[in-house]
Amino acid sequence: MTLNVVFMGTPKFSVPALEILIKEKFNILKVYTQPPKKSKRGQKINSSPIENFCKKNEINFSNPKNLDNEKEFNTFQKLSPDIVIVVAYGQIIPKKFLTKTKFGFINIHGSLLPKWRGAAPIQRAIMNGDKKIGISIMKIEEKLDSGP
Template sequence: MPLKIVFMGTPEFSIPTLDILKKSKFNILTAYTQPPQKSKRGQKIHSSAIEDYCKKNGINFRNPPSLSGEEEFDNFKELFPDVVVVVSYGQIIPKNFLKIAKFGFINIHASLLPKWRGAAPIQRAIMNGDKKIGVSIMKIEEQLDSGPVLTSNELELDQNATHGEIEKKLSIMGAKLLIKSLKTIEIGNPKFID
């Protein structure tokens, strides 16, 4: 029986992961994303890249302004996910949520953990002049970016590449690496490294 997955993501960086999950044999129960927000210019309200993708592809989604609160927790609990995949969601996940999924919450982080935990890892790697950059698949725990790493993949950091070019490469790399990781979770053989 395929893994039942809840997806959490918001920006364009999250799209390759949701897309590869949709094309795989995994069962996407729903996607969580940030609610529509005003743009900086013009103050027009725009939905997230993930919300737009879900609408185009017939994927159920939720876009609550916050995960705190009993109603949102009850909605989440009723999904009974095997695993929750998080990619740049943009909200701290309450600890009571972390106990619901059978195999926990898995995050794609755009750095070679433990280096560059936290926000803006790509920018920090570029500013630091790092020679290598990559993505890590990690388990989410209560402390931000503190969970053990399941696997990672790296590439040479092209100093002439733009942030957008690097981000696109890493988002695709992370999506492919996630599928391999989910397969190890599915067969019951994940090996996390603290």
């Protein structure tokens, strides 16, 4: 049985996870990423690495500014995913989304939780001089980075 997957990610760190899902023949229904942002000198507008990957590989993607509205919720609900994989997406998933999949939302976080919860865990581990690093994989619950 092939799982129907929605993927949510934004930075370069999240690209390998999406590549593996595609390589392993999961059915990617849609990818969510952050909208383009101004950055660097000249405040050039830059798309996220995930958006660039999706464009290059002709993958259906969306980059909503905010998920917490009826339009986005209805769109997501119609996808009817079996599972959602989240890797450094950059937005808190609204509670009502969390019950609309068969197997839930799985988050891949770039630290050994509970250490370095939140954004930029790899950078914070390096700045702290941590000798032991890793990732945490958990089911998403209402509280950020608190799943089993």
